Amino acid sequence: MTAIHTTWAHRIVIGLATVVVCALMSSCMSRDAPDLGDRALGFEIKSLEGEPYIFNPVSGRVHLVYFWADWCPRCEDDFLLLEKMYQQWSKQAEAPRLISIDVGQTEEHVRNFVNRMKTSFPIYMDHDGKVARSYGVKGLPTYFLIDGQGAIRHITLGWAEEKTLLDEIRKIP
Numbered sequence: 001m002t003a004i005h006t007t008w009a010h011r012i013v014i015g016l017a018t019v020v021v022c023a024l025m026s027s028c029m030s031r032d033a034p035d036l037g038d039r040a041l042g043f044e045i046k047s048l049e050g051e052p053y054i055f056n057p058v059s060g061r062v063h064l065v066y067f068w069a070d071w072c073p074r075c076e077d078d079f080l081l082l083e084k085m086y087q088q089w090s091k092q093a094e095a096p097r098l099i100s101i102d103v104g105q106t107e108e109h110v111r112n113f114v115n116r117m118k119t120s121f122p123i124y125m126d127h128d129g130k131v132a133r134s135y136g137v138k139g140l141p142t143y144f145l146i147d148g149q150g151a152i153r154h155i156t157l158g159w160a161e162e163k164t165l166l167d168e169i170r171k172i173p
Contacts, residue, residue, distance in 0.1 A: 033136020
């Protein structure tokens with residue numbers, strides 16, 4: 001296949017993936033999606049390795065919940081930032097916990113992306129978009145910063161700057 005055909009094929013695949021994820025997310029969008037100050041919702045989800053994980057937002061610990069998909073060009077840059085933050089946080093007992101949730105993709109597809117990005121932080125799978133819908137995610141990437149009492153303190157739709165995220169984390173008592 002020539003480079004031109006590969007580029008067009010890649011664009012078609014990305015376009016179709018975008019349509020599928022948007023349909024998954026919008027088909028059951030909740031009117032009661034949480035907002036700043038609201039209590040974050042707990043959920044049960046599986047890791048990329050198939051291990052179950054139960055998120056309890058009232059854990060006494062700050063959480064950064066990150067919804068993404070690899071077809072999102074911005075998400076690749078975010079992974080570099082999140083890996084850097086995760087490496088710093090993994091050395092601190094009271095540091096925020098990163099919960100990275102892929103929306104609507106297969107394990108094989110996500111595993112290839114994660115391996116290419118050399119990611120060490122845990123990845124969770126939201127195959128049907130149920131968790132993303134429960135949080136009212138309208139686009140990818142989306143970040144939710146949740147305090148130790150389970151309140152949503154910051155939401156970012158799209159590109160997040162490291163300084164902004166760290167400043168918002170520092171504001172949490």
